[in-house]
Amino acid sequence: MECVFGLVGDGFAVIAADTSAVNSILVHKSNEDKIMILDSHKLMGASGESGDRVQFTEYIQKNVHLYQFRNGIPLTTAAAANFTRGELATALRKNPYFVNILLAGYDKEIGPSLYYIDYIATLHKIQKGAFGYGSYFCLSMMDRHYHSGMSVEEAVDLIDKCIMEIRSRLVVAPPNFVIKIVDKDGAWEYAWRETIKDAGVAAA
Amino acid sequence: MARYDRAITVFSPDGHLFQVEYALEAVRKGNAAVGVRGTDTIVLGVEKKSTAKLQDSRTVRKIVNLDDHIALACAGLKADARVLINKARIECQSHRLTVEDPVTVEYITRYIAGLQQKYTQSGGVRPFGLSTLIVGFDPYTGVPSLYQTDPSGTFSAWKANATGRNSNSMREFLEKNYKETSGQETIKLAVRALLEVVESGGKNIEIAVMTKDKGLRQLEESEIDDIVAEIEAEKAAAEAAKKQPPKESTS
16 A cells, blocks of 8 residues: 655656555545655655654664764765664564665765665665555556656656556555655655645634 | 772762862863854854874864754863763754754753763762863754853853863953854954963864854864954054044043
């Protein structure tokens, strides 16, 4: 039900995630932001057990910040990915975190990068990836349409194609998605794709 | 357990904790440090003892940030400072993790002071040999604060304070000349206080400025030289004005 997917483009990386918070048959909210901004140039999209997701991603974010204060320079994306994987691996045989993560970042000398980290501490550096039931559709769409060096417009178009597939082909498809991008200027929220808006506060 | 008696901070018959007082002596031998609180700017300044020719001065940072909105300068044993600063940085992030809020200046000061106090009441350890000046803006109200801690573990808030070598002279100067300032005036007040006890010039002074929007900024040597030049020009002008009484009063 939860989908997180992303890809690397020309000088940027993009991650999209659904924004539903679900407990068995109840949808708590449809605007839960699952893509955490780790630091100025890193994004961490996470899916899985909601308690673990929040706990783990916040823990990683604070430790990334601590590293920066201690050492005066930020972690590279690769270092952050390996640190994250290490934490998952250490907890795995005691009390594992059920969180799947796509970590996207931009480093000055290296450019954009995307890392696939699953809940049993698998780590892969990839160009495109996806988690969840939606991955069955996203990966096929990306295999067909992805090419290296896509522009932001092309990449978001591909993301929209994936979202369209998820909405039309997945039986319990999440209605809303959020898209975030990281490039040389930083990590930022690009857009939301909403079909259901949470009811606003009634006018007094 | 005769061996455990060494280096414990115990009371003397007349109620002193000599180890703590000796730690304060160590602080008095450390480099001069000054902090001044303005309305929208807080300035920390430290004396930079001449760096050895072969030493890379960038690795000797005396004013550090604990979080985006909190900075610290200290006088005394630098190695002790490293330990305290590390623990404080962890506490800043830990606080953010558990309560989803940045620390207030008072909270982190209380934490550091608490650590310093703990080491005056434990077996086999000695107190930390440093006093710290902690500055920052309250994350929600935006109110600037300056706090000082010392080896005994006491802390209090100040409008301006100095610690380390010749801190008494600097504090006297600040008491005479302090007024509510902002921006560049606050920086000049801090530099003027430091210049009372330190050789003039950008090589011997390190200044860092904390503002609400931009966080902590270390001033470049050239910027400090400019400020020092401005201050010396002002001093010279004041001297000249004193020597020649204004013509209006005599005629």
